[in-house]
Amino acid sequence: MSKHLTKRSEDYSKWYNELVVKADLAENSAVRGCMVIKPYGFAIWEKIQAELDRMFKETGHQNAYFPLFVPKSLFEAEEKNAEGFAKECAVVTHYRLQNDPENEGKLRVDPTAKLEEELVVRPTSEAIIWNTYRGWIQSHRDLPLLINQWANVVRWEMRTRLFLRTAEFLWQEGHTAHATKEEAVAEAKQMQEVYATFAEQFMAMPVVRGAKSESERFAGADDTYTIEALMQDGKALQAGTSHFLGQNFAKAFDVKYTSKEGKQEFVWATSWGVSTRLIGGLIMTHSDDAGLVLPPKLAPIQVVIVPIYKGEEQLNAISDRLSPIIQDLKSRGVSVKFDDRDTMRPGAKFAEYELKGVPVRVALGNRDLENGTVEVARRDTFEKETVSQADVVTYIIDLLNKIQENLYSKALSYRDNHVTEVNSFEEFKEVIENKGGFVSAHWDGTEETEEKIKELTKATIRCIPNDAIEEEGICVLTGAKSSKRVLFAKAY
Amino acid sequence: MSKHLTKRSEDYSKWYNELVVKADLAENSAVRGCMVIKPYGFAIWEKIQAELDRMFKETGHQNAYFPLFVPKSLFEAEEKNAEGFAKECAVVTHYRLQNDPENEGKLRVDPTAKLEEELVVRPTSEAIIWNTYRGWIQSHRDLPLLINQWANVVRWEMRTRLFLRTAEFLWQEGHTAHATKEEAVAEAKQMQEVYATFAEQFMAMPVVRGAKSESERFAGADDTYTIEALMQDGKALQAGTSHFLGQNFAKAFDVKYTSKEGKQEFVWATSWGVSTRLIGGLIMTHSDDAGLVLPPKLAPIQVVIVPIYKGEEQLNAISDRLSPIIQDLKSRGVSVKFDDRDTMRPGAKFAEYELKGVPVRVALGNRDLENGTVEVARRDTFEKETVSQADVVTYIIDLLNKIQENLYSKALSYRDNHVTEVNSFEEFKEVIENKGGFVSAHWDGTEETEEKIKELTKATIRCIPNDAIEEEGICVLTGAKSSKRVLFAKAY
Structure with a gap:
């Protein structure tokens, strides 16, 4: 691929x-x-x-x-729930396979092994x-x-x-x-x-x-x-x-x-x-065009360490220098992967871990060995920093927190920039079609209006926010009175 | 119940x-x-x-x-595996329910929603x-x-x-x-x-x-x-x-x-x-006739603490005394439950935790409060000991290890007493019928003999032990030559 x-x-x-x-x-x-x-x-x-x-x-x-x-009779006991899920139920009707006499070597459902009552696979x-x-x-x-x-x-x-x-x-x-x-x-x-x-x-x-x-x-x-x-x-x-x-x-x-x-x-x-x-x-x-971006708190690998070396001797020297750093990180609960595969070049490894969204990448080459430094790159901003080996553990722990916070505040600012208050249906359509995001609008509270808006714009009411304030207004579609804005959006 | x-x-x-x-x-x-x-x-x-x-x-x-x-065609690709599990497969044949026109308000499997290929629920x-x-x-x-x-x-x-x-x-x-x-x-x-x-x-x-x-x-x-x-x-x-x-x-x-x-x-x-x-x-x-017995390493509750008190004042005094002990145990990774329910008498609580197999029970009453002691009871032997409150944490940690070891050595000695070497089919039947356990016997290595022994005694070959020694012998049933004993038993 x-x-x-x-x-x-x-x-x-x-x-x-x-x-x-x-x-x-x-x-x-x-x-x-x-x-x-x-x-x-x-x-x-x-x-x-x-x-x-x-x-x-x-x-x-x-x-x-x-x-x-779930036996069918139990499944249908609460009618609204049954009605809501009936059309998407996988149903077990039989409990045995047998050799098919008309198709040698193949199996078929044994028609004599029909369940008395069908079983719904739980939705x-x-x-x-x-x-x-x-x-x-x-x-x-x-x-x-x-x-x-x-x-x-x-x-x-x-x-x-x-x-x-x-x-x-x-x-x-x-x-x-x-x-x-x-x-x-x-x-x-x-x-x-x-x-x-x-x-x-x-x-x-x-x-x-x-x-x-x-x-x-x-x-x-x-x-x-x-x-x-x-x-x-x-x-x-x-x-x-x-x-x-x-x-x-x-x-x-x-x-x-x-x-x-x-x-x-x-x-x-x-x-x-x-x-x-x-x-x-x-x-x-x-995530971005280079691949996955994972918040450190949910990243399976938080830090990947890539040695840049020629020959076994250099690798050994680098490994010796890194070993206490890796141990220290692990003892503080950081999940670290040391990738010393010799079947792949460093550049290819960098691309792989970018694609996989590893939050922090550490590289160490021959010059770093001489200088007592490492190169630390963050996945969220692509920024690189040269850090002394003595400080790198606290630097990384601090950086993981910063990345976690940065991802949240970036997502929050995107979200906040995509909640748009509208007061007419023209505005509503314009925002839904061109800008996207949540549209905060007055709605008359009826299912008919909700349905009509969905038909016209594909936007649905995502929710009536817990923190919606009481506010006099009129429904964007019907002009009927409303006391609260609700959030509409196209949704997955 | x-x-x-x-x-x-x-x-x-x-x-x-x-x-x-x-x-x-x-x-x-x-x-x-x-x-x-x-x-x-x-x-x-x-x-x-x-x-x-x-x-x-x-x-x-x-x-x-x-x-x-598993689609049926994949399921049958490895023939022996398919053959082995075919008779116990739950099979999904349809994916939708609908209202049954002949039975108002009830659902039935929608006959038009038949899967092209049946799906086996993975065995x-x-x-x-x-x-x-x-x-x-x-x-x-x-x-x-x-x-x-x-x-x-x-x-x-x-x-x-x-x-x-x-x-x-x-x-x-x-x-x-x-x-x-x-x-x-x-x-x-x-x-x-x-x-x-x-x-x-x-x-x-x-x-x-x-x-x-x-x-x-x-x-x-x-x-x-x-x-x-x-x-x-x-x-x-x-x-x-x-x-x-x-x-x-x-x-x-x-x-x-x-x-x-x-x-x-x-x-x-x-x-x-x-x-x-x-x-x-x-x-x-x-487990025993009083209920479950759980090894400490797998017990959801390792220690239950039952205060024996009359009125809130006594309960408060007891709770105050126990609180640092409970904290100390928890900080050492011991799972502790403090049961101060006032809806149940201590004796009933004791019986409940015996039934549920909690390895260690601690009780503390008014007299213990005065004496600076607690009563510690172990579930495996029913032994009770009065222990000073100052020592109880280390006593309990030690006791949990002892219980774990005791359960293993008890089970091991039972097992070792129930591996019986036999050299004739009379002996074989006698042990399987009366003593039970594993019978260590020579077998000629054929499926026919294995099947015949199963018919006659309900015992099956449980395994050819990894540590079976090479030994000249003759099959207990057929008298044919054999070089190793295998273990037979009736089995779940």
């Missing part, structure tokens, strides 16, 4: 597809719409998982595991989990029940893109049960904030915290809280959602508890999830 | 099933043969995962993720992975390729038991590719040793390292290396297997590399896996 990467300005979508493959993150598989996550991409997911898992546990959640399959697990919770919840003492699951789910999407929309994807799904509405709402909002904190502090990806309009809510939710990020091409990405499910699932699955007062009450629920889609967001927030 | 646990001597199988549910490890789900792993059981799995993952990475492996589904991933490796391997520089995946797999088993045999289970599967046969064999043996080390040092479960007889090998393997443990009821448990796959998958999927000499060669392969079945082995190695 050519090393050349399409420029973002030429074709953003092509750039993305090429980058994901060339940087060894993921590739399409032999199964329609399902991806293979390659080791380098999976290492990013492991970092994401580790941090989120820590944050979930710090907020009192425990992990568990529920079945991959989300509310149904199977709430059916289980009925047995786990009897008393107010069993509440709150705070559970998370790391799992694969399947949604048979027609148009797929690596990480952003795949038929099978990896995610976590939290499912909690509470005695009161207030507690459940507070939980859903807390998890929205956990997601936002993670996105901003680890992914260096600024997000808008808001609520979804009714038509954009999760099927079966009373409210959906979202975090919305902005990609470099001006399109929004829904990066995580947290749902207040009311008593919908408790009623569908008859999950009640005995209150302190001895009354039987339905339980209140939340669910919340983020997925491997985050990796797509990470790529499209920071 | 009754707190009473069936005694092991009454009905071992019933004891096991009750314990798994009562100790909150897992339960059956609404899906035939699929289990729900509850938070306490899943926390054990997380500990197992963390240690194994560390060991895999230390031996140079990286994680990746491959699709859940193991060799097929999809080797189909992917064809694109990843061109040159000897791409080798060895050392990859692991943590995933769920599905085998439609007819008789299932929680953890031991479930239709869906969680596991890891390593899949490696090598330039030479020697390297691949060495890799497969290395992973057998990794599994054995983990079983013995973390699970405190002694295992026999050996090779499978041909009929017991993994479908598609040239050799299967196994670790075999012995349960308290005298039945063996295959706890982990590592396969040398020869060039079978490379040939089936046309995976070749260019050697240093410029020749095109087929690649050599291994695969290896352990699963949630390990939790079943853990339970049946150590």
Whole structure:
């Protein structure tokens, strides 16, 4: 495959597809719409998982595991949820293969091994989990029940893109049960904030915290809280959602508890999830025409060290000098790769690590050996600095923090420059078509208007921001009264 | 549910099933043969995962993720493997549900949404992975390729038991590719040793390292290396297997590399896996009639502290005294739970933590407060000791090590007492029927004899031990010559 990467300005979508493959993150598989996550991409997911898992546990959640399959009758118990996912369900109907008498040596589905009841491959697990919770919840003492699951789910999407929309994807799904509405709402909002904190502090990806309009809510939710990020091409990405499910699932699955007062009450629920889609967001927030740019906190390799040498003797001298530096970095928790392969020239290595987004590159050649220096290059700005070997460890640790901060502030300033207040539909269309980004506009609150705007501009309501201020205004489309601006954008 | 646990001597199988549910490890789900792993059981799995993952990475492996589904045509490419798993495959045939016109409000599988090619839900991933490796391997520089995946797999088993045999289970599967046969064999043996080390040092479960007889090998393997443990009821448990796959998958999927000499060669392969079945082995190695017994290295809670108090004032005094002890333990990496619930009496708490296998229990009452002592009880021997508060932290850390060692040596001595050398078929039957455990016997090396012995006694060849010595002998069944003893047992 050519090393050349399409420029973002030429074709953003092509750039993305090429980058994901060339940087060894993921590739399409032999199964329609399902991806293979390659080791380098999976290492990013492991970092994401580790941090989120820590944050979930710090907020009192425990992990568990529920079945991959949902019997059809359970799946359809909560009608709105079933309706919302029915059209994209992979369904298991049989449980055995046999030799095909008409096609020697080949296997076919054994028609006698038909399941009595078809099994839906989970597109989300509310149904199977709430059916289980009925047995786990009897008393107010069993509440709150705070559970998370790391799992694969399947949604048979027609148009797929690596990480952003795949038929099978990896995610976590939290499912909690509470005695009161207030507690459940507070939980859903807390998890929205956990997601936002993670996105901003680890992914260096600024997000808008808001609520979804009714038509954009999760099927079966009373409210959906979202975090919305902005990609470099001006399109929004829904990066995580947290749902207040009311008593919908408790009623569908008859999950009640005995209150302190001895009354039987339905339980209140939340669910919340983020997925491997985050990796797509990470790529499209920071990367450039030279390849991936990774924030140090999620980079599988934070520092790569490339010796520049001729012959084994020079390599040994360089390795000896570097060895205590590498040890020191590792002991401070920095992940370092020392690349002394003799099958590749330094320039080619530099290009490879640029493509793979390693935040800091250190090079050391013969002259550095004499001068007691190293060359330190940062991936985000391409700046290079000559640093004394004595200071390089603290220099790098400081630099990793600076890169993390720089990526965030660059993304934030891009995002802030792409939130445009508009007061007419002409302006609205003009911004959506030409500038992109979020459009902050008054909306009359009806689904009809939302639908009409989508038809006319392809922009959807990304969210009603949590920090939206009360403000008299009129809907950009209908002129009807409105008291708040909402954010529209074209979205992934 | 009754707190009473069936005694092991009454009905071992019933004891096991009750314990798994009562100790909150897992339960059956609404899906035939699929289990729900509850938070306490899943926390054990997380500990197992963390240690194994560390060991895999230390031996140079990286994680990746491959699709859940395998197109039928790929699945059948390696014939022996396909044959071996065909009868237990869940198959996806359709991808959409729709409203059923004959049954209002209900959903049915949309007959128009039939897949062109059926998808097998992976029972193991060799097929999809080797189909992917064809694109990843061109040159000897791409080798060895050392990859692991943590995933769920599905085998439609007819008789299932929680953890031991479930239709869906969680596991890891390593899949490696090598330039030479020697390297691949060495890799497969290395992973057998990794599994054995983990079983013995973390699970405190002694295992026999050996090779499978041909009929017991993994479908598609040239050799299967196994670790075999012995349960308290005298039945063996295959706890982990590592396969040398020869060039079978490379040939089936046309995976070749260019050697240093410029020749095109087929690649050599291994695969290896352990699963949630390990939790079943853990339970049946150590637990007793009072409940679960967990080795400290895998216990989600290592120490539980129960204050014995009347009223808030006493509780506060006790909490104040315990707080620095708890902090100290935590800072040394000990997982501690302080259970000050006022809804349950101390005796009931003691019983609960016995049932859940918490290795060390600390109790502190009013008299301890006066005397500067605590009561420390160990789960494995039920011994109690009064320890001064000043010494309790080091006492506990020492005790956790002692418990880990004691569990291993107890299990080892049980196992060693249940390896019986026999020299006639009468003896063989007598030991298998009455004493149980492993029977070490000469076998003529034929599949017919193996099959006949299984028919007559239900015992199978668990392995040909790695350390079996060359010894002249005659087959216990046929009297034919044999040069090595092999281990037989009834097995899970």
